[in-house]
Amino acid sequence: MLSPTFPLSRLAPEQRGTIESVDWAALSEPEAKRLREFGIDDGVAVEMVHRATLGGGPIACRIGRMTVALRRRVADAVHVVPA
């Protein structure tokens, strides 16, 4: 792979990026559906709003024009290229 992609869950707070690919197979049917409904798709702009430095806990990120909360396991399936 040429582009340095990494999971959405590892974007630093306030860091922006673009979704490069989504590992749909790693997600359950309802999870994949909800992600699509949130507008997650290749090429969409994302920005990390909040991520706790320590431990698990959900993350909050902007997808396009909306802010959503996701658990890390789900956010791990979304691969982004940092802007």
Next chain:
Amino acid sequence: MTPAPLVALVGNPNAGKSALFNALTGARQKVGNYPGVTVERHAGRSELPDGRPVELLDLPGTYSLDPASPDERVTRNVVLGELAGERRPDALIVVVDAGNLDNHLRFVLQLKALGLPMVVALNMVDLATRDGLELDPEKLASALGLPVVPTVAVRRRGLDELRAALHEALRRGPRAVPAASAIADLRSLQREARSIAAAAIMSETATRRLGNRFDRIALHPVSGSALLLVMLFVIFQAVFAWSEAPIGWIESGMAALGEGAAAVLPNGFFQSLIVDGVIAGVGGVVVFLPQILILFAFILLLEASGYMVRAAFLMDRLMASAGLSGRAFIPLLSSFACAIPGMMATRSIDDEKDRLTTILIAPLMTCSARLPVYTIIIGAFIPDRAMGPGIGLQGLVLFALYLAGIVGAFVAALVLRRTVTKGASSGFMLEMPRYQWPHARDLLLGLWQRAAAFLKRAGSIILVTTIVLWALLTFPQAPEGQNQVEYSAAGRIANGIEVVVAPIGFNRDIALALLPAMAAREVAVAAIGTVYAVEDSESEGGQATIREQLQGRWSLPTALAFLAWFVFAPQCISTIAVARRETNGWKWPAFMVGYLFALAYVAAGLTYWIATAAGL
């Protein structure tokens, strides 16, 4: 005469749909239930420009026509005309958030394929402008091929234009649609939506979003949790402090009503039924209304401002460790006032197992009905000793009782999620709405609707149960010289209960009190008072004597066991009935009653045995 046209409001969650519905209908709303499902149906009336009435239906917010929760299924079925007992709408008003067109237009495109007459309400244009977005509604309308009306629902802007557009759409009737367009998948719809949105946006200035900055504090594990704790503290303080006066008014009002009825009605069964049964029983529930209203006012405020989702976000980590999701936080918070609205609030949880678990543990949150029981027992048995600056032993015990309920709920959730409600972790995926100022009119309307729902549900159930309990305590009639309570059916049942509860230190009076406590928990104290008052005819009534009576007749281990019992206590009959409604059957309420009884028994038993062994 043809019925008024039915127009449904549909849209994504957080599009401001309900605010628009409120603005269009005012207070002319009817809240009911869709047949067969526990989803609230909000209907109301509005008028077209020519004065003709239209019936408006506020459908649950959803992202697509592919439903995930019961709420979303209702929206899909109504829109497709497949919900039994509900006619298909004649037209749709699709509400979109002007600040999030990329996402909301996707649903518009999906609905457009249905061919129903349709108007797009471009809502919250003021917020979009605030965020630096300049939109061209006409461009949007021509790209969509649908009428678009800019609105600001909370400021009542654009309503006349919306009614005019609706009138026109209804007049034109159904649109022709290509047969295949309905099957377009989410992804291609989303791409189309994005390109239409891009075309409709004239300019975009990057503004620093104040909300984002606040989120860095509100979502932070340390500062966010501190903020949440402070808010919860203020809410609980208000729930108990502000409700004192209105509770007093209701109590004296009910007492006056009882006396009035007693004076008017002839002595006898009928008088006893009305005064002791109906007025006392229903009054016992209505007394909680002030606390419930105050708690609801706060919950509505937090929801409308957009903060509630942030609270759920913060709580998700903790909830996940018990196998629940952050969404369970709101129902559980409501349950501190009363488990009935708490259980009703679980409807927003889409995962069935998750929702069921939340319903099953909701009664473990100490509801306000248990407070009078706690206060009187603590007052009688726990010495008023200071344990430190500002911390009294009595307060500490009360706090411990609340904490025991919360811890018990978490342990119960953990166990349930690994046994009877086993299933994959449901996850936590939520849209976080923008912060906004709540609107007083919408808050008041919501408060009114929730209060009415509570009174209707709790009131009707409690009415029946109090009548049954009154009958159990009144019949058969004791012959002259015998104690009525002892002689009654309830007294005889208590004899049976006593055998079971004797090992955990409960005496006969407690056994007798447990029965009416099923109607409403706080009645337990009054019931014990009644028993003692009847037995000791020379003693005077009133709380002071109940306290003395308790001190004289109960040992400390018994009192502690009684408190432990009430932490896990079998919930009141109204709660059980609502659990049946929400789970569509008797299976889960029966399980809930069973496991809570077992838990209460073990907790009370352990408390009694340990306290006795410790020589208390």
